[in-house]
Amino acid sequence: MTTEWQENLVEKLVTYTLNLNGQVILVENVPARVNEETGEQFFSPSTVERLQQTLLEQSEPDYFVEVPVYNYSNSAA
Numbered sequence: 001m002t003t004e005w006q007e008n009l010v011e012k013l014v015t016y017t018l019n020l021n022g023q024v025i026l027v028e029n030v031p032a033r034v035n036e037e038t039g040e041q042f043f044s045p046s047t048v049e050r051l052q053q054t055l056l057e058q059s060e061p062d063y064f065v066e067v068p069v070y071n072y073s074n075s076a077a
Contacts, residue, residue, distance in 0.1 A: 007035050007037070008035065008036045008037065009033040009034065009035055009036075009042065010033070010034050010036055011031065011032075011033060011034075012031075012032055012033075012034045013028075013029045013030065013031060013032075014030050014031075014032045014034065014041055015027070015028050015029075015030070016030045016043075016051060018055070020055065024067055025055065026065070027051060027054060027055075030043070030047060030051065031043075031044070031047055032047070
C-alpha cells in the first residue's frame with residue numbers, strides 16, 4: 001500500500017524569531033517556503049547564511065519592540 005504525501009509549499013515573506021542568550025530577536029521579511037497545512041517554514045541555504053551574517057554583525061536594529069512574556073507553568077489549569 002502506497003500513501004502519497006504531497007506538501008503544498010508557498011513562497012512568502014515571514015518574520016524569523018530567535019532566542020539568543022535570553023534576548024528575543026526578530027528579522028522581518030525573510031523569504032521562505034511555507035507549508036500551507038502545517039505552517040512549517042523552509043529557508044534556502046543562502047537565506048540561512050544571510051540570517052547568520054545579519055546576527056553576527058550585531059549592527060543597530062531598524063527598531064525595537066516590547067514583548068510580553070508569560071510563564072506557562074504559572075498559568076491556571
